[in-house]
Amino acid sequence: MKTRFRTATTVLATSLLAFAALPARAESxxxxxxxxxxxxxxxxxxxxxxxxxxxxxxxxxxxxxxxxxxxxxxxxxxxxxxxxxxxxxxxxxxxxxxxxxxxxxxxxxxxxxxxxxxxxxxxxxxxxxxxxxxxxxxxxxxxxxxxxxMAPYDVFTTSRKVVTPEDIRGLKLRGNGAAISKSLRSLGAVPVSLASSESYDAVSRGTIDGMYFPASGILPYSLETHLKHVLTGLHMGSxxxxxxxxxxxxxxxxxxxxxxxxxxxxxxxxxxxxxxxxHDAELHKRFVEEFKMEMITLTPEQSAAWTAKVQHVVTEWFNEMARVGKDGKSVVTAMGINPTH
Incomplete structure (x- = not known):
């Protein structure tokens, strides 16, 4: 009888020890x-x-x-x-x-x-x-x-074809963000700050002449029917x-x-x-084949002409950050980019 009791006690103790050894399940x-x-x-x-x-x-x-x-x-x-x-x-x-x-x-x-x-x-x-x-x-x-x-934005316009920096002068373009607005102003365009959801009404009513916008954002807001020209190959930020x-x-x-x-x-x-x-590459193809937009793709030389017009925006940003006690140059350098390029 004692042997049976000891055996049962040993089994129970072993089971309890085994259970205690299991890792506690983290609370969900x-x-x-x-x-x-x-x-x-x-x-x-x-x-x-x-x-x-x-x-x-x-x-x-x-x-x-x-x-x-x-x-x-x-x-x-x-x-x-x-x-x-x-x-x-x-x-x-x-x-x-x-x-x-x-x-x-x-x-x-x-x-x-x-x-x-x-x-x-x-x-x-x-x-x-x-x-x-x-x-x-x-x-x-x-x-x-x-x-x-986002990938670098493109310039989408309703009527005027844009190829050179001079072509963008006077156009009212949806362009959100302080740095993006400065880039557009330096080219002679008029940046208009709009929520993406407000863009369709602005384009369809002629309140703006186009968008500085990601290609991936055009279809979700049904803008493809009003935009006729696309300029790609820019590197003006996103x-x-x-x-x-x-x-x-x-x-x-x-x-x-x-x-x-x-x-x-x-x-x-x-x-x-x-x-x-x-997706951007696929959309560029769809814009031309499906929605009959005119696609203008800049050569490296043409892109450089645009870049030269907006390069000063980077320097101005460094100065603005310095005025509020921020080191913008260290941020750009840490990304592996020469801040004077």
């Missing part, structure tokens, strides 16, 4: 993510949604992400993180320029040649520990997970959006989940930039 958490784009926007379809899906998959359900598109929770994305209403936000720095002045480097002319070129260069300064992270994001309690950088997470929320995650979000972020931006560059 649901993070809130806000962004300004429609749910069907390509930055959502090709970037934000796959990012969230992969996080849930890679963490085996430990981390789920609820997405709130189209500014459902409010327009100021960084403020939503600050107020703890959300954990993650896809911030468009050009819409919050007062909080992210150095991030306007994304809009500068002559620095990038493609979406992936801009993405890789910007990631060196935006990733944790990078120059831009240390100066703008980390001090405000944000951690950057990835960047969605814009980007930054996926950020509250450092507070990030630190609450398990080390495994933290690594998953970090790794998936980099994978997302690499896949997204490749898609954007490929």
């Amino acid at each position: 958490v649901t993070l809130k993510l806000s962004h300004t784009y429609p749910d069907t926007h390509y930055l959502s379809v090709e970037g934000i949604k796959p990012f969230a899906e992969e996080v849930k998959k890679r963490t085996n359900g430990e981390v789920s992400i609820d997405i709130f598109p189209a500014s459902q929770l409010g327009k100021g994305q960084s403020a939503l993180i600050k107020s703890k209403l959300v954990d993650l936000a896809y911030i468009v720095p050009s819409l919050e320029a007062e909080k992210f002045p150095l991030s306007s480097v994304m809009e500068l002319p002559t620095l990038f040649r493609s979406s992936c070129d801009g993405t890789q260069r910007l990631w060196t300064i935006l990733q944790p520990g990078g120059v831009l992270d240390k100066q703008e994001y980390a001090p405000q309690g944000y951690r950057v997970l990835y960047i969605g950088m 814009a980007g959006a930054v996926m950020t997470i509250s450092e507070r929320s990030f630190k609450k995650l398990s080390p495994t989940a933290q690594k998953a979000l970090t790794d998936i972020g980099v994978e997302t931006q690499n896949r997204l930039c490749a898609w954007l560059d490929r």
